Amino acid sequence: MKILLLGANGQLGCELARHTGLLNTHHLIALTRTQLDISDLKQVQLAYETHQPDLVINAAAYTQVDLAEKEAALAHNINAIGAANLASTCQQLQIPLIHFSTDYIFNGEKQTPYTETDEASPLGVYGKTKWEGEQLVRQLCEKHIILRISWVFGQYGHNFVKTILRLAREKTESKVVFDQRGAPTPTTSIADAVFAMIQHITPSASFWGTYHFCGTPDVSWYEFTQKIIEIAQDLDTLMIQRVLPITTEEYPTPAKRPKQGLLSCKKITDTFGIQSADWISPLTTLIQHQCHEKIHT
Numbered sequence: 576m577k578i579l580l581l582g583a584n585g586q587l588g589c590e591l592a593r594h595t596g597l598l599n600t601h602h603l604i605a606l607t608r609t610q611l612d613i614s615d616l617k618q619v620q621l622a623y624e625t626h627q628p629d630l631v632i633n634a635a636a637y638t639q640v641d642l643a644e645k646e647a648a649l650a651h652n653i654n655a656i657g658a659a660n661l662a663s664t665c666q667q668l669q670i671p672l673i674h675f676s677t678d679y680i681f682n683g684e685k686q687t688p689y690t691e692t693d694e695a696s697p698l699g700v701y702g703k704t705k706w707e708g709e710q711l712v713r714q715l716c717e718k719h720i721i722l723r724i725s726w727v728f729g730q731y732g733h734n735f736v737k738t739i740l741r742l743a744r745e746k747t748e749s750k751v752v753f754d755q756r757g758a759p760t761p762t763t764s765i766a767d768a769v770f771a772m773i774q775h776i777t778p779s780a781s782f783w784g785t786y787h788f789c790g791t792p793d794v795s796w797y798e799f800t801q802k803i804i805e806i807a808q809d810l811d812t813l814m815i816q817r818v819l820p821i822t823t824e825e826y827p828t829p830a831k832r833p834k835q836g837l838l839s840c841k842k843i844t845d846t847f848g849i850q851s852a853d854w855i856s857p858l859t860t861l862i863q864h865q866c867h868e869k870i871h872t
């Protein structure tokens with residue numbers, strides 16, 4: 576298959592662009608934001624015409640959760656209009672679209688993992704625009720997979736793991752919220768899941784729809800931080816002495832975040848045999864890589 580990947584410079588886009596399975600078995604065309612702005616319909620149509628893809632993967636998004644509160648129009652333009660541009664063009668050509676969404680479309684009040692049929696009720700602008708994007712993809716493109724993921728981390732781009740590593744090297748104390756729970760999800764596992772789903776695509780495929788995928792086990796941001804530091808301590812010289820658990824109220828942010836963003840992976844397992852991914856081993860690999868990079872720079 577000829578696959579067009581958008582947002583190829585992001586943390587997930589970079590991982591997908593380098594996925595060995597995708598590269599070995601398919602023809603992958605990976606475009607960055609400067610090569611294609613998904614919020615511009617004309618650019619989208621021209622790219623589809625030029626590259627003639629059999630499948631489109633959209634890893635492009637506006638992802639700055641707090642800044643989105645101030646830049647609502649821009650976030651809407653990318654996460655909703657951009658997704659719609661890709662979906663309508665895919666529909667015209669009768670090709671499938673794989674699109675990513677987030678646990679931030681939920682309000683976090685549920686006590687158990689969210690399923691694909693649970694009601695969306697986003698708390699902030701980022702979640703709202705991602706939910707709008709989902710709805711437009713569903714309406715405009717019959718052959719779609721919307722993959723909701725959570726707490727993404729990996730080697731490329733910015734993420735929580737890299738921030739904590741930096742703080743642990745620079746500061747003796749750090750405060751981290753303990754009353755928001757989620758499931759860290761490695762970009763490597765997401766890319767593997769996408770690759771596995773793509774292997775099932777045939778002209779008669781009928782599994783189009785929304786799926787959840789996340790890592791295991793679930794943790795609070797505080798517990799996640801402790802794990803990062805525990806692994807890094809054996810590999811690096813850290814300044815950090817103490818991590819203090821604090822409440823969300825003690826750490827106010829412009830955007831409200833769900834207290835619980837666990838996603839049930841039952842549907843993706845039942846449909847594709849894809850299991851929720853352990854994140855501890857990929858976290859160790861990432862930290863080893865980061866420490867190695869530090870030593871050699």
Ligand SMILES: NC(=O)c1ccc[n+]([C@@H]2O[C@H](COP(=O)([O-])OP(=O)(O)OC[C@H]3O[C@@H](n4cnc5c(N)ncnc54)[C@H](OP(=O)(O)O)[C@@H]3O)[C@@H](O)[C@H]2O)c1
Pocket residue numbers: 581582583584585586587588607608609611612613614633634635636637638653657675676677678705724725726727728732733
């Ligand atoms: N990060 C998380 O924790 C998380 C959690 C749940 C779901 N997700 C979802 O997972 C997907 C990938 O996220 P990520 O973490 O890889 O985000 P990311 O690192 O912010 O990457 C997003 C990419 O999209 C590009 N982009 C932004 N606007 C664009 C436009 N108009 N046209 C084309 N490209 C554009 C960005 O380009 P620039 O680099 O030039 O800005 C960036 O390379 C998104 O759908 C996101 O909502 C992420």
